[in-house]
Amino acid sequence: MKNSYSSLRPTRWSRWIATAVLAMMAMVVGIPGAVAQPSDDSVEGKTFVIGTDTTFAPFEFRQGGELVGIDMDLLRAIADKQGFNVEIRSLGFNAALQALSSNQVDGVIAGMSITDERKEVYDFSEPYFESGVQMAIDRNNDDIQGYEDLEGKTVVAKTGSEGESYAKSIADEYGFRVTSLDQSATMYESVKAGTAVAVVDDYPVLAYGIAQGNGLKTVTEKVPGGSYGFAVNKGQNTALLAAFNDGLAELQASGEYQQIVDEYLADPTEAAPSTFWDLLTQSLPALMKGLSNTLIVTGVSFAVAMILGLAFGFLKISNNIVLRGVATSFINLFRGTPILVWAFFFYFGLAQLIGQTVNIWVAGVLTLSLNGAAYIAEIVRGGIQSVDPGQLEASRSLGLGYGRSMQKVVIPQAFKIMTPSLINQLIIMLKDSSLLLAIGFAELLYQGQQIYAANFRVTETLLIVGIIYFVAIMALTKLANFADRRFNK
Amino acid sequence: MSDVSANGKGAPKITVKGLRKSFGSNEVLQGIDMEVAEGEVVCVIGPSGSGKSTLLRCLNKLEDITGGTVVVDGFDVTDPKVDINEVRRHVGMVFQHFNLFPHMSVAENIMLAPVELKKLSKAQARTRALELLDRVGLKEKADARPASLSGGQKQRVAIARSLAMSPGIMLFDEATSALDPEMVGEVLQVIKELADEGMTMVLVTHEMGFAREVADRVVFMADGVVCESGPPADLFGNPQQPRTQDFLSKVL
Numbered sequence: 001m002k003n004s005y006s007s008l009r010p011t012r013w014s015r016w017i018a019t020a021v022l023a024m025m026a027m028v029v030g031i032p033g034a035v036a037q038p039s040d041d042s043v044e045g046k047t048f049v050i051g052t053d054t055t056f057a058p059f060e061f062r063q064g065g066e067l068v069g070i071d072m073d074l075l076r077a078i079a080d081k082q083g084f085n086v087e088i089r090s091l092g093f094n095a096a097l098q099a100l101s102s103n104q105v106d107g108v109i110a111g112m113s114i115t116d117e118r119k120e121v122y123d124f125s126e127p128y129f130e131s132g133v134q135m136a137i138d139r140n141n142d143d144i145q146g147y148e149d150l151e152g153k154t155v156v157a158k159t160g161s162e163g164e165s166y167a168k169s170i171a172d173e174y175g176f177r178v179t180s181l182d183q184s185a186t187m188y189e190s191v192k193a194g195t196a197v198a199v200v201d202d203y204p205v206l207a208y209g210i211a212q213g214n215g216l217k218t219v220t221e222k223v224p225g226g227s228y229g230f231a232v233n234k235g236q237n238t239a240l241l242a243a244f245n246d247g248l249a250e251l252q253a254s255g256e257y258q259q260i261v262d263e264y265l266a267d268p269t270e271a272a273p274s275t276f277w278d279l280l281t282q283s284l285p286a287l288m289k290g291l292s293n294t295l296i297v298t299g300v301s302f303a304v305a306m307i308l309g310l311a312f313g314f315l316k317i318s319n320n321i322v323l324r325g326v327a328t329s330f331i332n333l334f335r336g337t338p339i340l341v342w343a344f345f346f347y348f349g350l351a352q353l354i355g356q357t358v359n360i361w362v363a364g365v366l367t368l369s370l371n372g373a374a375y376i377a378e379i380v381r382g383g384i385q386s387v388d389p390g391q392l393e394a395s396r397s398l399g400l401g402y403g404r405s406m407q408k409v410v411i412p413q414a415f416k417i418m419t420p421s422l423i424n425q426l427i428i429m430l431k432d433s434s435l436l437l438a439i440g441f442a443e444l445l446y447q448g449q450q451i452y453a454a455n456f457r458v459t460e461t462l463l464i465v466g467i468i469y470f471v472a473i474m475a476l477t478k479l480a481n482f483a484d485r486r487f488n489k
Numbered sequence: 490m491s492d493v494s495a496n497g498k499g500a501p502k503i504t505v506k507g508l509r510k511s512f513g514s515n516e517v518l519q520g521i522d523m524e525v526a527e528g529e530v531v532c533v534i535g536p537s538g539s540g541k542s543t544l545l546r547c548l549n550k551l552e553d554i555t556g557g558t559v560v561v562d563g564f565d566v567t568d569p570k571v572d573i574n575e576v577r578r579h580v581g582m583v584f585q586h587f588n589l590f591p592h593m594s595v596a597e598n599i600m601l602a603p604v605e606l607k608k609l610s611k612a613q614a615r616t617r618a619l620e621l622l623d624r625v626g627l628k629e630k631a632d633a634r635p636a637s638l639s640g641g642q643k644q645r646v647a648i649a650r651s652l653a654m655s656p657g658i659m660l661f662d663e664a665t666s667a668l669d670p671e672m673v674g675e676v677l678q679v680i681k682e683l684a685d686e687g688m689t690m691v692l693v694t695h696e697m698g699f700a701r702e703v704a705d706r707v708v709f710m711a712d713g714v715v716c717e718s719g720p721p722a723d724l725f726g727n728p729q730q731p732r733t734q735d736f737l738s739k740v741l
Binding site: 388390391393394395396397398399400401404408409412413416 | 549551574575577578580581582584586588589590591592601602605606647650651653654
C-alpha cells in the first residue's frame with residue numbers, strides 16, 4: 001500500500017510515546033505491592049469475599065448449581081451466627097491462594113491444611129477439621145495390597161496438597177513415581193484409565209468420591225495428618241478471623257458442627273444422577289449459565305479486539321517507523337505469549353501492581369481482546385494491503401483525502417477480503433475463552449468441571465460440554481456467513 | 490522547445506521546470522521542462538521505461554517529486570503548503586486499468602467525489618452523474634456494477650467519473666492500453682470529443698494514429714528526458730532526432 005500522504009511527523013510522535021513509556025515505568029516502580037486493608041473490630045453487617053476451591057468435594061462442590069459442602073455449610077453457619085455476609089468465589093485451590101495474596105479475596109476456606117510454611121504468610125483460624133490422607137486404587141485392581149506393591153508404578157496426587165507431600169515422602173522408600181494433577185475428578189479418571197495405579201488424596205474426599213460411585217476403593221489405612229483451617233492474609237482481617245473462631249466454637253458446642261460433617265461423610269447426600277438423561281437435565285441449567293458467560297465474554301472481547309486490531313493494523317502500514325514499531329511490538333508481544341499467562345497476569349499480577357482488586361470480567365476481556373487484537377491487526381494489515389493500490393490512487397486523484405479515501409474506498413473492499421478470517425478469529429476466541437476457567441471465570445467448561453467434580457461423571461459431562469460448544473460454534477458460523485453474504489455482496 | 494504562442498492557444502495551464510524524479514538510485518526523470526497551454530492537447534509518446542507515466546503522475550503528485558517545480562492551474566504542487574487535494578479537484582485523471590470502485594454502482598462511482606467533497610447534494614450529484622453517463626453513452630448502465638461492464642465501458646465510466654468535479658485539465662495514462670482492440674475506438678471517440686470541446690489534456694499513449702489526429706503537440710520522451718517535441722505533422726513527418734526516428738520506424 002502506498003501511503004506517502006501521512007502528515008504525522010515522527011518527532012512529535014516519538015516524544016509522545018517516550019512520555020507514555022516513562023509514565024508507565026513510573027507507575028510500575030512507584031506503586032507498592034499491595035495495599036493493606038484497614039481493619040475494623042466489628043464484622044457485623046459486613047460482606048467478606050471468600051475464595052475457595054472449585055472441586056474439593058465434600059468440602060466444596062456444586063449441587064444443582066449451588067455451592068455446597070462442609071466448608072460452605074460451616075462458613076455460612078458461622079457467618080449467620082456472627083452476623084456478617086460472605087460472597088464466595090470458587091476459584092480453584094492455587095488460584096484462591098493467589099487471590100488472597102493479591103487481596104482479591106479477604107479469606108480462603110478450601111480444605112486447606114495448616115502448615116508451618118503457610119503460617120509464614122497467612123493467619124489461620126482454629127482447626128475446623130482433622131484430616132489425613134489415604135490411598136485408593138481401581139475397584140477391580142487386586143494386585144495392589146499396600147505401598148510395597150507400588151514399585152516402579154505411578155501414583156497421582158493433587159498439586160500442593162497434603163496427599164502430594166505424603167506420597168513424595170514415601171516415594172523413594174517404595175520406589176514409585178508421583179505425578180500431580182489439579183483436580184480430584186481428573187486424578188480418579190487417570191487411575192481408572194490406568195495412567196496411574198493409585199491416588200493419594202485427603203481421606204474425606206476419597207470417602208465421599210467412593211460413596212458417589214467413582215469406581216475406586218481404599219486398601220491402606222488413613223494416615224493421620226493435617227488439620228484444616230480458614231486463612232486470612234497475615235496481620236489483616238483480624239476481626240474476620242476472630243469471628244470465625246467464635247462462630248466455630250459455638251457450632252461445635254451446639255452440635256451443629258457434627259451435623260454438618262455427618263451430612264457429607266457419614267451418609268453421602270442425594271445420589272448422583274443415574275442415567276445420561278438425568279445427568280443432562282440436572283446439569284443443563286448450570287451449563288447454560290456457563291454458555292451465556294462464554295458468549296458474553298467472547299462478544300465483548302471481540303468488539304474490543306476489533307477496535308484495537310483496526311488501530312494497530314493501520315499503524316502497521318503507516319509510513320512512520322515509530323508507529324510501525326509500536327504496532328509490531330504489540331503484535332509480537334501478544335502473539336508470542338500464551339493466553340494463560342495473560343489471564344493470570346491481568347487477574348493476579350495486575351491486582352498486586354495497582355493494589356486494587358481486578359474484576360474477573362475485566363481480566364477476562366483484557367486477556368481475550370488483547371490476544372485477539374494482535375491477530376486481527378495482522379488480518380487488517382493483510383486485508384488493506386490486498387486491495388489494489390490503484391483504488392487509493394483513483395480516489396486520491398479525485399481530490400479525496402487519505403482518511404476519506406480509506407473510509408469510502410479501501411476499507412469497504414478490505415473488509416470483504418477480511419471477513420472469512422475475522423469469522424475464523426471469532427471462533428478461535430470463543431474456544432480460547434475456556435482458558436479463563438484457570439482464573440475461576442464461570443464459563444462453559446468451568447461449569448462442566450464443577451459438575452463432574454461433584455458427581456465424578458467426567459466423560460459424559462465433557463461430552464455434553466463438547467456438544468454445546470460445537471452447536472454454539474456451528475450456529476455462530478452460520479450466522480456470520482449469512483451476515484457476510486448479506487452485507488458483502 | 491515549447492512555444493506557447495505558436496499554437497494560438499491561451500496562457501499556460503501547466504508549467505514544468507527541471508522536474509526530477511528518482512526511485513531509490515534510479516533517476517527516472519532527469520530534468521523535464523514542459524508547458525501546456527489552456528485548451529492544448531499534448532500527447533506524450535516514447536519507448537516503455539522512458540518516464541512518460543511518471544511524468545504524468547508527477548503532475549497531480551501521485552508521485553513525490555524529487556526536484557524541480559510543477560505548477561498546475563496556478564498551484565505549485567511542490568510547495569508543501571499547497572493543499573494537494575484542492576489541486577487534484579482541478580485535474581481529472583484516467584488510468585490504464587480504469588480503477589473503478591467495485592463495491593459501488595456506476596453512478597455511485599461518479600457521485601463519490603462531488604458528494605464527499607460537499608460540492609453537490611446527493612440528488613444533484615445523481616443528476617450530474619446521469620448527464621456525464623449520457624455524454625459517454627452509458628446512461629442505461631447507471632445502476633450496474635462495474636464488474637458487469639466491458640473494458641471499453643469501464644474506461645468510459647472512468648472518464649465520466651474524472652469529469653465529475655468539472656476539472657480544467659485531464660490526464661490520460663495509457664487509457665486504451667488495457668483494452669481489447671475492438672473497444673479502443675469507443676474510448677478514443679470520447680477523448681476526441683473532450684479535445685474538441687477545448688479541454689486541456691495531457692495523454693500518455695501508444696496510439697500513434699490517434700496522437701497524430703487529436704494532438705496539438707506531440708512530446709517524444711526517451712531515458713527520462715524530452716527528446717523532441719512539436720506539432721504532430723512535423724514530429725511524425727520529419728523527426729529531427731535519431732532516437733525519434735529510430736522509435737517511429739519501429740512503431741509506425
